[in-house]
Amino acid sequence: MIRTTVVGNYPKISSDKNVPNLRNALNQFDQKKISKEKLEEVYKATILRVIKEQEDAGIDIITDGQIRWDDLVTPFAKNIEGCEINGLLRFFNNNVYYRKPVIKSRIAFKDYTTLEDYKSAKANSFKKLKVVLPGPLTWAKLSLDEHYKNLRTLVEDFSQVLRKEAQRLDQEGVEYIQFDEPSLCNFPQEIGLVKESLKIITSGLKAKSILFLYFGSIKNLTPELLNLAVDIIGIDLVSKPENLDALLKADVKKEVILGCLDARNTKMEDEKEVFKLIEKVAKKIPPEKIYFSPSCGLEFLPHENALKKIKLLSSIAKQFNS
Amino acid sequence: MLLTTSVGSFPKPDCLAKARTQFSRGEITEEELHTLEKKATAEVIRFQEEIGIDILVHGEMERGDMTTYFAERLEGFGISGLVRSYGNRYYRKPVVLGEIERRAPMTVETFKYAQSLTSKPVKGMLTGPYTMTDWSFNEYYPTRRDTALALAQVIHQEVADLEKAGAKYIQIDEPALSTRPEEIDLAIEAMTIVTKGIKAKTISHICYGDFSKIYPRLLDLPVDQLDLEFANSNFANLELFRNPKFTKEIAVGVVDVHSHIIETKEQVKANIKKALEVFPLEKVYIDPDCGLKTRSVEEAQAKLKVMVEAVKEVKKELGIK
Numbered sequence: 001m002i003r004t005t006v007v008g009n010y011p012k013i014s015s016d017k018n019v020p021n022l023r024n025a026l027n028q029f030d031q032k033k034i035s036k037e038k039l040e041e042v043y044k045a046t047i048l049r050v051i052k053e054q055e056d057a058g059i060d061i062i063t064d065g066q067i068r069w070d071d072l073v074t075p076f077a078k079n080i081e082g083c084e085i086n087g088l089l090r091f092f093n094n095n096v097y098y099r100k101p102v103i104k105s106r107i108a109f110k111d112y113t114t115l116e117d118y119k120s121a122k123a124n125s126f127k128k129l130k131v132v133l134p135g136p137l138t139w140a141k142l143s144l145d146e147h148y149k150n151l152r153t154l155v156e157d158f159s160q161v162l163r164k165e166a167q168r169l170d171q172e173g174v175e176y177i178q179f180d181e182p183s184l185c186n187f188p189q190e191i192g193l194v195k196e197s198l199k200i201i202t203s204g205l206k207a208k209s210i211l212f213l214y215f216g217s218i219k220n221l222t223p224e225l226l227n228l229a230v231d232i233i234g235i236d237l238v239s240k241p242e243n244l245d246a247l248l249k250a251d252v253k254k255e256v257i258l259g260c261l262d263a264r265n266t267k268m269e270d271e272k273e274v275f276k277l278i279e280k281v282a283k284k285i286p287p288e289k290i291y292f293s294p295s296c297g298l299e300f301l302p303h304e305n306a307l308k309k310i311k312l313l314s315s316i317a318k319q320f321n322s
Numbered sequence: 323m324l325l326t327t328s329v330g331s332f333p334k335p336d337c338l339a340k341a342r343t344q345f346s347r348g349e350i351t352e353e354e355l356h357t358l359e360k361k362a363t364a365e366v367i368r369f370q371e372e373i374g375i376d377i378l379v380h381g382e383m384e385r386g387d388m389t390t391y392f393a394e395r396l397e398g399f400g401i402s403g404l405v406r407s408y409g410n411r412y413y414r415k416p417v418v419l420g421e422i423e424r425r426a427p428m429t430v431e432t433f434k435y436a437q438s439l440t441s442k443p444v445k446g447m448l449t450g451p452y453t454m455t456d457w458s459f460n461e462y463y464p465t466r467r468d469t470a471l472a473l474a475q476v477i478h479q480e481v482a483d484l485e486k487a488g489a490k491y492i493q494i495d496e497p498a499l500s501t502r503p504e505e506i507d508l509a510i511e512a513m514t515i516v517t518k519g520i521k522a523k524t525i526s527h528i529c530y531g532d533f534s535k536i537y538p539r540l541l542d543l544p545v546d547q548l549d550l551e552f553a554n555s556n557f558a559n560l561e562l563f564r565n566p567k568f569t570k571e572i573a574v575g576v577v578d579v580h581s582h583i584i585e586t587k588e589q590v591k592a593n594i595k596k597a598l599e600v601f602p603l604e605k606v607y608i609d610p611d612c613g614l615k616t617r618s619v620e621e622a623q624a625k626l627k628v629m630v631e632a633v634k635e636v637k638k639e640l641g642i643k
Contacts (some may be wrong), residue, residue, distance in 0.1 A: 015403055026410045070409055087580055088408055090530050093501045095415075095457045151477070186332035266402060266417055267461040302403025302415075 002278065002290040003060040004317045006310065007212060007234065008180065009131040009297035010065030011052050015304040020045040022067070043067060044120070051125050051306060058314035061128045061176055061291070064121035066299075071098030072134045072180060073142045075113045080161055082107040086144065092182060092215050094264070094300065101143040103154060109161045111279075112168055119172065128175045133162060135181030136197040136213065137190055142183070145239050152193060159197040170205050178210035178234070185216020191224050198229040210234055213261060214296035215229075222250040231255060237277070238262040238295035244277065248284055255289040256281075261313055263294035266305045274316050280319075288305060292317050323603055323642050324594070325376040327573060329549060330447050330493065331388075331613030332381035333622050338362045342386070347401035356618045359383045360435065367439045369623060371492055373630050377491055377607070380436035382615070387413050388449045388495065390456045392430075396476060398422035402459055416458040416524050418469055426477040427483045434487050443491055446484035450526065451477050451516060452509035457498060467508055471530050474515035485522045493525040494545065500531020506539050514544050518604050525573065533559050538566045549573035551611035554580055555595050564600050572601050575611030576632070577625045582617075584624045590632035603640070610635050 013023045050065035069075050071091060077083045082105040088097040107288060113129050121129055134142075136159045140270040148154040166177050179201070184194055194211075202209040211225075212234030216227055217243055225233060234257035237243050238259035247256065258281060260274050281290060292313060298306040334342070338358050345355045366381030367385040385391040393416030404412040424553050429446065429581055437489045440531070453471035463469040463502035469581075477494065484492050494516055500510045502573045517524045518538070527549040533540065552560060552575045576593040585593075597606060608629060 012406065023404075023410055024414060030410075090501060093456075095407065095498070096405075099408075102523060265461070266459040299406060302405055304403050 001321050002287045002292050002317055004058070004313050005061035005176075005266050005291050005293045006054060006059060006063055007065055007214065007257075007259065007263065007293055007295070007297050008066055008178070009022060009069065009299040010054070010063070010067075011299055011301065011303040012046060012065070012067055014049065014304060015302065016058065017308075018084060019049055022046045031145075047117070047121065048124055050120060051127075054310060055125070056128055057307070057310040058318070059127065059310055061130050061252075062125065063130050063132055063257050064117055066297070068117060068134060071137060073101055073139055074099045076134060076139060076161065077101035079111045079113045080107050080158075081105070082147065083143075085298050089142075096300065098142065101139075103143055103145045103147045103158055105147050106155060107154070107157050107161065109164045113149040113196040114165065115172070116171060118174060121260055122172070122174075122193060128209070129173050130176035131169055132178045133165060135184070135194070136201070137187065137194050138181050141187065151190070155193055155197055155199075159200050161280070162197075163201045164305060165207060166201055166207075166209075170207050175234075176210060177207045177214055178203065178295070179230070180212050181212070182213060183214045184221065185213055185218065188220035191221060194304070195224070195228055196210045208255075210257065212257065212259075214286050215239050218246050225248050226252055228252055232257060232291070235289075235292065236295040239264075244280070247281065252285050255291065256285060256289040257293050259293050259295035261294045261309050263296045263298050263309065264300045268308060268312060271316055271319070275320060276318070278320055285318075292320075323606070324633050324637055325607050326630055327375065327377035327445070327607055327609045328370070328379045328397065328626065329573075329575075329609055329613045330379050330382055330495065331385070331446075332366045332379070332614035333617055333619045334383060335362055335365070335619060338383060341624045344544070363436055364439055365510065367436055368446070369627070371440055371442065373623075373627050374634075375626065375630060376442065378436070378440060378442050380432060380444055382567060382613070383449065384432055389416055389454050390414060392416075392449055392454060393458065395425070395428040395493070396422055396461070397425055398472075399458070402486065405467055412484055413447075414450050416454070418458055418460040418462045420462055422469075422472040422476055428480055430480075430483050430487050431490060433484055437488060441621070444489070445525070446481070446489035446490070446492040448477055448480055448484075448494045448523075450494045450499075450509070451512040452505070453496050453498040455512075456502070466505070467511075470508055470512040474512040478516045478518065481516055481520055481522075481524075485520055491525060492520065492522045492529060493549070495527045496543075497527065499526075499528050499540075499543075500533060500536055503532075503535035506536050506566050510539075510542050510544070517544050523547065523571075527573075527612070534562055537562055541566075541569050545570070547571035547573060548605065549575075549607075549609065551575040552597065553578040553585070553611050554594060557593065560596060568601060568605075571607065572597075573604045573607040574601070575608045576608055577610045577629055578615055579610050579612045579617060579625070585628055587628050587632050587635070590628055591636055594632060594636045603642075630634075
């Protein structure tokens with residue numbers, strides 16, 4: 001039995017014109033035409049819709065779509081001491097931007113970033129939920145460090161923030177906690193630092209922990225990648241087809257998420273091709289240890305295309321399992 | 323020497339921004355929108371002449387997104403649903419659905435109109451094949467290379483038509499080039515097709531990236547001039563171009579287009595002088611970091627004014643006419 005999951009974010013506005021539109025609500029709120037309460041209603045309705053769309057599509061492990069997140073790094077930047085938020089920068093090699101956190105003084109936990117959203121998603125979902133957090137290296141690499149001038153100490157301090165967040169989520173009973181670590185592909189020499197950080201962050205967690213690497217190559221990261229202190233490794237098999245070979249060559253004891261549907265292109269995959277790819281992996285890794293997902297967050301796609309992709313995901317998994 | 327220019331876009335006046343929304347809702351005709359675009363273009367030209375810019379741009383009043391504008395005019399493209407680019411901003415992304423072909427010239431009429439308003443040269447402005455590829459979804463061509471080379475053919479046709487129409491300077495922007503250093507060979511291969519046999523001066527603007535990963539290979543991009551941003555990183559990337567020596571003409575970004583703050587004349591003069599420590603005077607052009615469309619009309623004008631004044635003073639100090 002392979003299981004399906006999404007990687008994290010999901011388009012915030014629907015192609016269906018009859019559902020509440022978050023883009024319009026945010027504009028109206030900025031122009032002081034609607035109240036904060038009204039905006040909050042639209043946020044909640046949007047999150048419910050996103051949860052329901054994933055459930056209806058038959059996804060096994062869902063997220064709340066990170067609907068309140070503008071990007072992967074600023075939600076945490078807002079909730080820690082010692083950090084400001086600066087101008088826009090390109091998010092990896094995408095035509096999509098994020099705001100750069102600027103580290104001004106020693107960083108420390110100030111408030112939980114995902115707790116309230118998790119609780120409210122939990123109350124409204126029938127499926128297993130995954131909370132997605134930025135990986136320690138990625139968050140540090142996407143920030144401008146004006147204080148530490150040292151990657152290691154910045155990553156160590158941010159790891160403490162992540163640990164506190166993860167432990168609190170764990171107390172609430174979250175089933176999966178994922179750390180997105182695309183920067184590790186660009187800085188494979190930092191795998192030792194990531195290894196130490198994950199030990200600190202995930203020790204004692206009851207929730208299953210995931211490290212997801214997207215956009216880049218894992219060629220220079222195996223076999224160490226498969227020995228990190230997480231239960232599951234997520235890999236983008238679309239952006240770098242060579243990742244499949246790296247995975248097949250490695251001795252894999254962990255569970256894996258195979259990111260096989262391109263979340264950055266509207267083209268629909270050939271079901272048979274994807275099926276073959278999963279079969280190849282399933283010869284080496286037992287199916288109950290395999291999850292199947294898009295290659296990265298679905299917010300790079302328009303809503304109608306994202307929805308088609310999760311339906312395809314579910315359909316391929318069903319065929320495989322039958 | 324030290325000729326002044328701009329990267330391309332100007333902010334749209336409020337009345338035009340409003341008209342574009344009305345047009346998208348079907349409330350005004352294409353002709354009404356077009357009349358307003360022409361009026362706004364004339365104003366952009368008039369302003370640049372008034373403050374003494376040397377090489378003018380038409381301001382791109384008729385364009386929204388720099389890839390979508392061309393995708394809407396080429397055979398083989400569709401337009402996607404809304405995709406978020408940052409914050410609460412969304413855009414429709416081009417989708418390659420079939421063989422890419424050019425039905426008719428896409429920018430020549432606008433160029434001719436802008437050029438008719440001034441005796442100074444106006445730049446022809448295009449988006450490059452690599453960037454068009456990188457910023458579109460692709461459901462048709464088997465590879466990114468196939469897409470980029472097909473686009474290179476149609477953009478070459480447009481460059482040739484602009485040259486025929488009298489353009490002395492033709493800019494083919496490749497802002498995506500620095501984001502995937504591993505694909506620079508493809509960008510160069512595509513640009514070779516675009517500029518083949520063109521006598522007009524060709525320019526390419528590249529931004530948002532770590533140039534260290536593509537330099538000095540970048541010098542093989544077959545254009546006469548590169549237009550790069552420097553001000554927003556406070557010239558952190560300048561040293562890179564000292565060794566190996568920069569061989570092309572360079573347009574140096576001396577004002578930051580992403581900041582509301584208007585630089586002082588002294589700051590801009592210092593920026594120009596920094597650039598002259600690395601680039602030979604006879605190869606340097608001066609402009610803002612990037613297109614000005616995200617600034618208000620007032621901010622854009624103020625930034626250009628201070629830029630022109632700073633250049634004047636530096637020229638005087640160096641004894642250049």
